[in-house]
Amino acid sequence: MDRDLRAELDLVAEASIAALRAPSILNSQPWRWRLNGEHAELWADRSRQLTGLDPDGRLLLLSCGAALNHAVVTLRAAGYSAAVERRPDPAQPDLVARFGRGESVPADTLAEAIGHRHTDRRPFGDERPAASVLQELREVARRHAVHLQIVKDEQVTAFAAAVAHAGEIERDDPRFRADLRVWTNRAHGDGVTAQSVVAATRRTVAPRDFAIKAGLEAGPGSDRGTVYALFVTDGDEPRDWLAAGEALSEVWLALTARGLAASPISEVVEVPGVRHALRGLLGGVGQPAVAMRIGVPVRETQPPPTPRRSSSATLTV
Ligand SMILES: Cc1cc2nc3c(=O)[nH]c(=O)nc-3n(C[C@H](O)[C@H](O)[C@H](O)COP(=O)(O)O)c2cc1C
Numbered sequence: 001m002d003r004d005l006r007a008e009l010d011l012v013a014e015a016s017i018a019a020l021r022a023p024s025i026l027n028s029q030p031w032r033w034r035l036n037g038e039h040a041e042l043w044a045d046r047s048r049q050l051t052g053l054d055p056d057g058r059l060l061l062l063s064c065g066a067a068l069n070h071a072v073v074t075l076r077a078a079g080y081s082a083a084v085e086r087r088p089d090p091a092q093p094d095l096v097a098r099f100g101r102g103e104s105v106p107a108d109t110l111a112e113a114i115g116h117r118h119t120d121r122r123p124f125g126d127e128r129p130a131a132s133v134l135q136e137l138r139e140v141a142r143r144h145a146v147h148l149q150i151v152k153d154e155q156v157t158a159f160a161a162a163v164a165h166a167g168e169i170e171r172d173d174p175r176f177r178a179d180l181r182v183w184t185n186r187a188h189g190d191g192v193t194a195q196s197v198v199a200a201t202r203r204t205v206a207p208r209d210f211a212i213k214a215g216l217e218a219g220p221g222s223d224r225g226t227v228y229a230l231f232v233t234d235g236d237e238p239r240d241w242l243a244a245g246e247a248l249s250e251v252w253l254a255l256t257a258r259g260l261a262a263s264p265i266s267e268v269v270e271v272p273g274v275r276h277a278l279r280g281l282l283g284g285v286g287q288p289a290v291a292m293r294i295g296v297p298v299r300e301t302q303p304p305p306t307p308r309r310s311s312s313a314t315l316t317v
Pocket of ligand 1 (some may be wrong): 021022024025026027060062063066117118119120121148190191196207208263264265266269292306
């Protein structure tokens, strides 16, 4: 094989392996990579879709978008843009993207954040993230045609009520409870582990109730400086969910590189009635794809890394 092609293949394989660290709904990692000639294909893995919580597959595609963005960011660190065709074949909607090495670009360092990014569910500090950083994050989302809308102070109570309401509906619904039970009781390689979940304390916005014994101490944070943000798309179609996942990933890596921490809040989009009500908060403009809390971490220690599937389980040649 020609040396250049070999190097290109190695890079694409490395990028798809780095994508294993991407965040996903309940750590379900609902994707598969296929190395095919000089490009890789990213496929949605419907066998890992959450049937109660995510019947339309919006969070599945958000998760695939995060994996795709992790691969793109890894390629950029090696000095290449990615040539990406999103949802290239209408006859095969589960083919999420075709991905290969693009043009040479100046290498950037965002990929270094991949190993430091975690879902941090602990309360954050009193200090609010700097306005200039929030503006940068908005621009990162914009590059994916996604609006990062910060919930205004006077809207936080209504947002918290929407999160609490969604949580109550999910607690009362056996389909949601079944998904949580499955994905918090995995043997290894995926799912949410007790060590990443904090015990319930009084919080402005209540974290998701995983219905397991929490293994992570909440610590001294107050969440007073925490901001709540919505990833908002113009449409509400699979391509918008994919873009929102790419934006979620890149915003999260960018804020990690700035020393901030975050955790997504998706209950509000999982329950259709609450998702529609949330549109009211946006003034009826745009579609909320997922929410996120962003703040200054109080503790230097990170939550423990969460498990991942092996590259042999997710990558075929
Ligand atoms: C689309 C999406 C939705 C998520 N929703 C929530 C959520 O509602 N609550 C939560 O605590 N974590 C949420 N997460 C975080 C995942 O549980 C987390 O990414 C996964 O367990 C892997 O852990 P890590 O992010 O620390 O690598 C979400 C992640 C994604 C990508």
